[in-house]
Amino acid sequence: MTDFLTQALNTVFAPFKNNASVIGFATVKVGGEPQTIKVTSNIVTTDFIKVALDKIPDKTLAEVGDEIKYTVTFVNNSSVDLYDVKIVDTISPMTTLVADSIIPVPQPGETLETGVTIISASETKAGSVPKGQSATLEYQVTVNQGAAGDIINNGTATIKFKDCKDHEYSGSTNPSQAITTVITADLQVVQSADKTFVTENNEEVVYTLVIKNTGSIKITDITVTNPIPQGMTYKQNSTLKNDTLPLTDENPADGINIGDLNPSDTYKIQFSVTVSL
Known part of the structure; x- marks a missing residue:
């Protein structure tokens, strides 16, 4: 029997019953002894x-x-x-x-x-x-x-x-x-760049990746990989992780491990490339 049932059934199942009694004294004969008058009411039941x-x-x-x-x-x-x-x-x-x-x-x-x-x-x-x-x-x-x-x-x-x-x-x-x-295990990654076009050789473009745990459980040992497009070259020592200095030389094309993310947590990676025109 569960604790719920044990506690729930620990009671008395009889209805409430109530009645009253009245007692009084009366002298029927002059000079006589008082007589006891006692009556009991009907019983009232309350379920x-x-x-x-x-x-x-x-x-x-x-x-x-x-x-x-x-x-x-x-x-x-x-x-x-x-x-x-x-x-x-x-x-x-x-x-x-x-x-x-x-x-x-x-x-x-x-x-x-x-x-x-x-x-x-x-x-x-x-x-x-x-x-x-x-x-x-x-x-x-x-x-x-x-x-x-x-x-x-x-x-x-x-x-x-x-x-x-x-x-x-x-x-x-x-x-x-x-x-x-x-329980859902899911990640979201959104990428943006500081420029929508370039005009010069060796011009620099800064990319930002925002990774978010959109699931309901912790996700561990997360690796972020971002191949560098042809015509672009990773700029050495340009990677910034979670806005925390110093800059590192971790090339996103090789994969960057960001560790673990709890539900709703985010992690940001920034890196730069140069273009060949």
Whole structure:
């Protein structure tokens, strides 16, 4: 049993019952002894509704194409039995529901968006969750191509119950949220030059490369390579890395190792070439 269930079921499922008693004294005969008058009121019963919902993914980190299994657990801590209990869950647009993965099998016409009826293991009637019992819903999704960032899913449960006077009521739980982060490993490189044209032999052009980690995880041992076009010559000792002096003689045509980049980090390389006209 999970910690959630252990804590959720640690309660008493009896309704609140309250009654009053009245005591007084009366002398019926003159000079006689007082008599004790004691009466007890009727018992007033007050039921309570206390439910819990917990949604857990089997992965907190996932890649494109991975399957994520969600387990949604509903616990009835109330003093009454609940019926017609359904889990309502809208899946993220970054995922696709795996066909036939919903357990229990939805009733005809049911979907996750409209609500899927659940049932306690001890029951035979769909939607029944007696006091002190729990029920679960499971389903799987696939992470779509292009998904990035956090996959956020919110689930709620809808319930029905009758109080001690046999009046029917309905309600719903607070949402339970599950988050899975999509792991992406990607780099972006943008190149620019300080000139759009040259007119003289041996004229110098300064190139700037900006490398950015656009993924969600750290990328290590990054090497940047920039072949020098024909008609251009790398200018010795012209490489500036991340605006940090001194200049170096690292020719980008041979590859420049810039180490590691954390998500959203950038690294800048500048170097100069001369042209032959």
